[in-house]
Amino acid sequence: METIVMLTRPDRSEYAAFYVNYIAKVPDGDVIAFLATQPAAYRKLLGSLSEAEASARSQPGKWNVKEILGHLCDAERVQSYRALRFARGDQQELHGFEQDDYVREAHSDSRSLNELLDEFESVRNSTLALFRSFPPSVEYRSGVANGSPVSVRAMVYIIAGHTQHHYELLKART
Numbered sequence: 001m002e003t004i005v006m007l008t009r010p011d012r013s014e015y016a017a018f019y020v021n022y023i024a025k026v027p028d029g030d031v032i033a034f035l036a037t038q039p040a041a042y043r044k045l046l047g048s049l050s051e052a053e054a055s056a057r058s059q060p061g062k063w064n065v066k067e068i069l070g071h072l073c074d075a076e077r078v079q080s081y082r083a084l085r086f087a088r089g090d091q092q093e094l095h096g097f098e099q100d101d102y103v104r105e106a107h108s109d110s111r112s113l114n115e116l117l118d119e120f121e122s123v124r125n126s127t128l129a130l131f132r133s134f135p136p137s138v139e140y141r142s143g144v145a146n147g148s149p150v151s152v153r154a155m156v157y158i159i160a161g162h163t164q165h166h167y168e169l170l171k172a173r174t
Contacts, residue, residue, distance in 0.1 A: 022161030070108030
């Protein structure tokens with residue numbers, strides 16, 4: 001089966017304004033290949049941190065490194081699920097999620113940094129397998145998530161850009 005090829009950015013009409021900055025962070029080229037590189041980049045950036053460093057907050061009330069990794073896993077699962085639903089032709093509107101509640105309930109700070117990096121890699125491998133399984137005919141399918149229309153193709157870019165957004169923030173503080 002031919003797999004979906006998403007070498008071009010989604011049209012601005014395919015996603016909500018909230019995602020503009022995320023999609024802008026995805027470099028030109030093969031977005032699937034870019035997605036495949038991100039877990040190793042995170043491991044290289046964060047893998048040598050001590051548990052104390054990974055649990056430290058840059059400012060009171062801000063997420064620490066472990067919480068950011070847990071957030072990335074949760075957000076990617078939600079976004080991948082949305083892409084799956086829309087790729088399969090499901091037209092039910094999907095609700096948003098409150099990221100701060102998810103971070104609080106995940107208790108990522110009680111886990112090891114290496115465990116969270118491993119989970120992020122596993123989640124990403126699952127996401128890649130899903131996206132690679134999509135036939136080309138589904139990339140323009142769309143649905144409504146969190147009150148806004150979004151295409152399958154845009155979901156791929158949103159995941160990549162969201163991950164890149166947090167990578168850049170972490171790189172600036174480590």
